Amino acid sequence: MPDSVSSKNGIAGLSMLKLLMLFGLLPTLIVSCVLVIVSGTIISGSLSEQYDEQVDVIDAQFNTYVQQLYENVGESFFTKPDKDYTYVDSFKNENVELTVFIGDTRAMTSLKDSSGKRIEGTKASDEVIKTVIQSGKTYESKNATVNGEKYYVHYAPIKLNSGEIVGMTFAGKKASLIEDDIKVAIIKLIIAAVILAVIFVVVIYFMSKVIRKALELIANSLQKIASGDLESSIEIPSKIKENKKMVDALTNVQGMLSDSIGKVKSVTDDLSKGIDRVEASSSESASAAGQIENAVEELSSMAQHMAENVSNVNGNVSDMDVTVNDISEKITMLADNSDNMDRASSAAADCMQKVLSSNKISADAVESINKQILLTNESINKINDAITLIIGVASRTKLLSLNASIEAARAGEAGKGFAVVAQNISQLSEQSNDSAATIREIAAEMLENSSETVKLAEGIMETMSNEHQSINDAQNRFSELNDAIRDSIEKIKEIDTKTETLKSIGVEIVGSVEELSALSEENAARNQEVNGNISNIVVSIENIANNMSKMKKLKETLTDATSVFK
Structure with missing residues (x-):
């Protein structure tokens, strides 16, 4: 933007000195000619x-x-x-x-x-x-x-x-x-008119130099502000009342722009830090979700292995009805299988505990994301306040430009230079207003994305709460399964000592195995449901990461928009 302003200011035109000399000398020459003619006629x-x-x-x-x-x-x-x-x-x-x-x-x-x-x-x-x-x-x-x-x-x-x-x-x-x-x-009149014209030209020349010097300093200060320099002090000595008013107005504009841009940059820094924290939280959530997904896959594999063991137990019980001679061998196999089931049940309980811990970490991470997003919303509201301040500054600058144009119009021909300065101030005001509008659109888009992210985070928290309840239910089931396996082991030991009650014990084993099979099927279904929920969590975290990327781009755009100001 500063380059475009410089190119516009490079348009060729009359200097203030030439303009004042032209508008001062022409009327003098015309009046002198008229006076000579009229005086000649009168004389x-x-x-x-x-x-x-x-x-x-x-x-x-x-x-x-x-x-x-x-x-x-x-x-x-x-x-x-x-x-x-x-x-x-x-x-x-x-x-x-x-x-x-x-x-x-x-x-x-x-x-x-x-x-x-x-x-x-x-x-x-x-x-x-x-x-x-x-x-x-x-x-x-x-x-x-x-x-x-x-x-x-x-x-x-x-x-x-x-x-x-x-x-x-x-x-x-x-x-x-x-x-x-x-x-x-007439010759005497012409000589007198020429002397007066020369005196008038000399006076205009020195007056125009004084006026031009102040206007050049004002124009240089405006150019510095347009190029983004808000730190340079404005010191323009002038004895002309209007120039002093313009210098005061320019100083006020510089001060208000410096305050506004400083606030916008401060809010941008806070927003950048918030986005970085949310990105870090998203990465941690993605990592935790991956661990949960691995744990669920391992739990599913164990449940499948458990189902195979239950099938083997069921076959052994059927073989027990066919032949009693192999009862000892079958009991040994059943004992081994029971030991395996006990170890698998313990491992499954440990995995469920890990799933609960990971679920807690994910819930904390999502809650942290939600808090960071709310902080981001507050930062965006601060940006809107800063934008409102910028728009107010632009409006006051526009009013100052209008007052300067009115004063220039009252001054007539001699005020055209002030009209040019007033027009430059008006253009600067319009540019400030356009920049504020652009920032407001960016802030609105950020607020909309942030609101969507809040909704996603709330949905994730609700889903994880449901998962936590499901995992607690599965853990209770595993506890019941563990009790049943231990009970089976005790039953097998009783079978080893009381073979005469083999059939009755076999019936009990069949019932226990059927219950264990039902629990295994239910556990597999629960595992599939948990796996689906984990996939949803991963997708939600990916959406959060994408939204954070968009917010980061918006932050970079806002930073670029204010980076030109010092």
Whole structure:
């Protein structure tokens, strides 16, 4: 899983520095361009109004001066050869040209042609003459052509105190000058915008480095957690409030994951020990069952041998009815057979005692298995508690991711980096939730297998209890058989001393032999039943071993799932 996470994180993309520079520089450039355009438009309009107002004011002053001069000196001041151009040339430093019209003809002006000669003796345009001289009104224009160039112009009539209009005054300023002023102003604005953009870029660069450093440290810490390292300390210095919240949240997530994984590993260790103990108990039970099976086979062989001896005794008794001469020999044979039966009965009693001991060992082993399985169930319940804790941690991590996404959305463009981190935390939460679900499924399967094993163990205990009762019954039968054999031996001794009562004793022997035969047949049937029960025990123990193998695989799967975490 860590490798897949690393490969996903290796996808190429914009760095935080480039992203912040891009989103910081583009708006700055756009705003700068808009400001330059808008400011250029405003400055152009403002300068145009300023030029127009300047021409109006100067022409008004000039008109008052000419009117007073005309009233005091007369027309000759403006038409004489040696004119005084001091006043009309006084506004040259402000780039304003002045002209005095006597009638509709230029009499005195500051305008000069390309040769440096003053432009005098020419007339104004018909439109100006009609508006100013004939109508007595002022004339203004921002696009008038004077001497082949565009001017801001203002014409005012020279009106005497008597009301007579004797001419007009002119004030004008070249329109090309405003274009130069606008260019200078725009260049200054562009320079200021570039300086501000550079300052803004430098500020963004250093701010983005500070933000990026904290985010890189957070991403590295998340990568360590994703790779299973829960021991490394998280120390990320940052003066940004949101980064501090993210670091605190990351530290809490690491702590909760470490506690949860530690509990899961502890439960896994306990489960492993329990499985080992159950496997050992299963091996001991299988060994004890094998011993019981061998003992039962030996007991069956002895019972068969006993049946053969009983058959021989029965034949000897029949021969006793045929010939009395062989009675001594037959009695000797009967005595030998009785001794053999006594030894066989004792051996059978010993085997039954061994069967009882083995049955007790098997019962104890099955009870131990049952206890171990119950301990395993408790361990599985602990695993479920740990899984619930992991799911709670994943839910809280998901909630933290959602809060981080909301904060990132509120932050707008500058919060996109936080949205990426929130998305990584969300993915980590989903991965934790999926792992917890997988562990819960494994625990459920283990609990189901363990329950089946408990049922099998209870069935084995019940079967062994029945076997114990059957073996006790068989032992009682062997005790009765032993008594009968001893009684037969005593009867044979009486026959040896009291031959006259041979027939009556023979009848008693026949009855005893018939009873012994019935007991032998019953003993053989019991042996077959015990043998079948032992086979069932072996099968049950094999099932327990198989279930233990499954539980061991589940334990290994759980160990592998948590081995990546330190």
